[in-house]
Amino acid sequence: MTTLPTTTQKKLGLVIDLDTCVGCHACVISCKGWNTENYGAPLSDLDAYGGEPEGTFLNRVHTFEVTRDTAPPMVVHFPKSCLHCDNAPCVTVCPTGASYKRQEDGIVLVNESACIGCGLCAWACPYGAREMDGAEKVMKKCTLCVDRIYNENLPEIDREPACVRTCPAGARHFGDFADPDSNVSKLTRERGGFDLMPEQGTAPVNKYLPPRGRDTLDMPDLASMCDPAPENAKGFLGWLDRALERL
């Protein structure tokens, strides 16, 4: 058993906007690229050019359809990575202390040199957000790019997770949820940000913004917007003549 900090000074995490995510997988591959080169072992790809390629990804995008009775079906793209929970069951289940939540910012990490690859944490995570690396046999997970966000070798503007920096649609936001005035706290308040599977009691830090209403366009007929409409202004030519006169 590994203990969680009672509080953390910051609560760093992501807001993911399900209204805006087009499902392009830019975040998935940018994460793969950065984390293959950086924190811990590279993210491997087994059978990379074969019949059953299987690689390690710290972030994946799922797609769901929502069918509705009176409106067209919706499609929601749902990027998923570690949610850096306050009550992270992946940490408390860890037999070696390899899984831990940082006191200073709340990031949940795996100390790879202490990881024995038992996989208990992956079983404990209700979100399926951890992946055992097939080559290295250590547990991999989102680090919130802990090696970017404080990195003095990067320009200040780039000190954010790779997935946030690359997202073309601007659907991913990074910040401190402990600060009520941060961009992520504001977005969560304004857009009804929600916890994923709150009934699990994990108290996730990351929040999702729900898709806005879809297929709500409901306009009156054009004729009612016109004064007068050509139809009841003695025909199109009559209307045209008067309209040109007014120009």
Next chain:
Amino acid sequence: MTQPKLNLSPQVSDEVRKTTCYMCACRCGINVHMKGGKVAYIEGNRDHPVNKGVLCAKGSAGIMQHLSPARLRAPLKRVGPRGSGEFQEISWDEALQIATDWLKPLRATAPEKLAFFTGRDQSQSFTGWWAQAFGTPNWAAHGGFCSVNMAAAGIYTMGGSFWEFGQPDWDRTKLFLIFGVAEDHDSNPIKMGLGKLKARGARVIGVNPIRSGYNAVADDWVGITPGTDGLFILSLVHELLKAGKIDLGYLIRYTNAPYLVNAHDGPEKGLFLRGEDGKPLVRDRRTGQAVAWDKPGISPDLGNGVEIGGLTHLPVFRHLADRYLSDDYAPEAVAERCGIPAPRIRAIAAEIARVAFDEEITIDQPWTDFRGVTHDRMVGRPVAMHAMRGVSAHSNGFQTCRALHMLQILIGSIETPGGFRFKPPYPKPPEAHPRPHAGYAPGQPLDGPHLGYPLGPEHLLIDDDGQPKRIDKAFSWDAPMSPHGMMHMVISNAHAGDPYQIDTLFLYMANMAWNSSMNTSQVMEMLTDQNPDGSYKIPRIIYSDAYSSEMVAFADLILPDTTYLERHDCISLLDRPICEAEALADSIRWPVVQPDRDVRPFQSVLLDLGARLGLPGMIKEDGTAKFKDYADYITNHERRPGVGPLAGFRGNGTGQGRGAPNPDQINRYIENGGFWIDHIPEEAQFYKPWNAAYQDWAVARGLYDSPQPYLFNLYSEPMRKFQLAAEGHGHRQPPEHLRARLIQTMDPLPLWYPTFTDADTDPADYPLHALTQRPMAHYHSWGSQNAWLRQIHGHTPLYVSGDLWTEHKFAEGDWATLTSPHGKITLQVVRMDALNPRTVWTWNAVAKRRGAWALSEQAPEATKSALLNHLIHELLPPKGDGLRWANSDPVTGQAAWYDLRVRIEKAPEGQSLSYPAHPAQASPVPKAPQDITHQVKA
């Protein structure tokens, strides 16, 4: 509790090299992080005008493309039969000698016997120049099977179209309509734009049979029936006209809406009435007289005509209104055909009208128009639209694209704030483009550029007997306005010797033996077909590619290209530019690493070959090579005095657009992050076709040589000229069998007609439409060789609607066979409800032939995937009239990929592999590694 001590500031890289991405056609700026001279990590360049720092999945996976096991390693000479993939590696000297020995006699005797077609080439102004110097009329790139309808309709209608030609005013638009888009076309800019609209709460309406990608985030989704977009658009026009929600002032000032159309029967009928000075005439409302369109102080009429010679000649707008006010375009009349309820069509028209006219926006920026009138502000209609291959790749695509542009123009939203904005060097009307050329003679260069914009039958490339001069039959009566050529017709025409035999087929970056051809299985047969004496029907095939694609197996000689990180390129204003609505921009690629194989950049090889062939412009007076390599050409070639491939840092380094060659130019680009940008002055940023300040700026930058203001062509006079010919007027006459079709489809006002396939298909036989979509994470056939991207999309399920799922009693894991009049494919089915109920679809270009791309033969790309291409023929099925009609747009020749009709049947129990399953080709590259644990150590 103790936490491990982390290094929070690891060294990211020891150098960042800034170049241009080539993982799709967007051409984003990238930062390539190097460690110990190797590529370690790729991210977007924040300063770059195209992507401003973001990067898509493809771009970030560039490292795996660069390290792909499918990379060719050396020149190859075929040693087995064509198609087998059996090759011998040879030296460059031998390869270039072979190519020279084949091509030199051709140039001396019959240059047209070389057909040189480049695929997703980003150096078309260079490859076209080379082909012109060689003297063959047979050159084009891939536009004919891509989105030429969109490009051509845009140029002919308003002097530009979407993507490279222009963009929505993302920062101001309040309503955005997006019609069927191939997602590699402007992909990051569209995603960034959608993000801006979403952040502002602007409404997005997606028109697409499939609700994926952009349509998934659209506020409103219109699941239209394929091939009916034009009808839907004209119904919107009907509603707007009926309600008078059109911008009459805009139409009078900036379009040919007031031009009077000649009503006299005869060879002038339907052309504009012109004065003695040749100027089109309009009716002045004050005097009732016909006067020159640009006479100062007049008040042009839009409704009434002028009586001359006993006939009333009406203005364009009156013809337009008479046509679209017809009940044929009423929402009720089109609803069933389009698969959109009439109230929904009404609601969309009303929303367009509301936003355009009730939410008008203004910018307090004075500007002066070409008539010399100064306006104190810029007024805009904040409705923007975007469309691409979805509406384009139909046999009614050209007219559909015209209709879309007409809709934009009628509400006054082109080049106004909040609407659609051109990117320089556009706007550029058809008159400002060249005409097409095909004048060839032994040992001589071609008489002018290959491609251009015909303005009437006099510009067709046909001989005195009406026979096409080009092997692809572009600019013939089959496709009179085909400004991108028709690459998809080259192999079948060359195989048939129609209109003539060729000797050498030379292809670059075009997987024509697979996903880039219709009728793939038969194309492979054509490439291997032999004469009775054992010689090949297409005698010689040279191919250049960086990778072991399917096409490689069908070539006799392979010239291996580098990856995009290993070579020079220029993203040139002479070519397919990357400008912004507010700025002129171009960029370069440069070798951030050197190749570790015996490969050479294709463009440098072409210059070498050109010098060996003694082509004009490529040799010095002493006969030696003029250019050392492509970088030398980029720096020193001048298309016109002072205007070269790159516009930035010319002359002494300060020249913008114009200036003498600067030997330090490429270094200046590298120092500047790989690109150059020059902002358009504020007063010149809107109304570009009519804005005097923009016109003057464009001349100063070398985009034009004199100001060229023009009016938008709601009515296309060049199209009417082709129609007149089909009606029997004029010296150049179409063949009899094409007359009726030309009269119908060359209509000078936009129209909709059913796609040729729909018109000739009995719904009882083929009740469904079938489409492909390009995954956002792939670009044509390249994605599957990429170890990361193929894990996102590694096979091609067939997506079917809930209705079909129930009707055919499908269960999870079932397979189904799709049958078209031309062929069959078998795929595993997946249910998708957010889909037009009578449409099925799968991913484009993921399927692979066994043995290609260094993938294992068990790869799901080969075993659980199939191309829709097998179902699509370049010709329509026989109709019993003794003729075979092209499966193309009749105006531009664009391949009508999305006209496909099919039926579906559940496959027998036990199906476990996709069909068709072609035999494996031998791989010219070694087996790929099993596992990858890639990390670059500094």
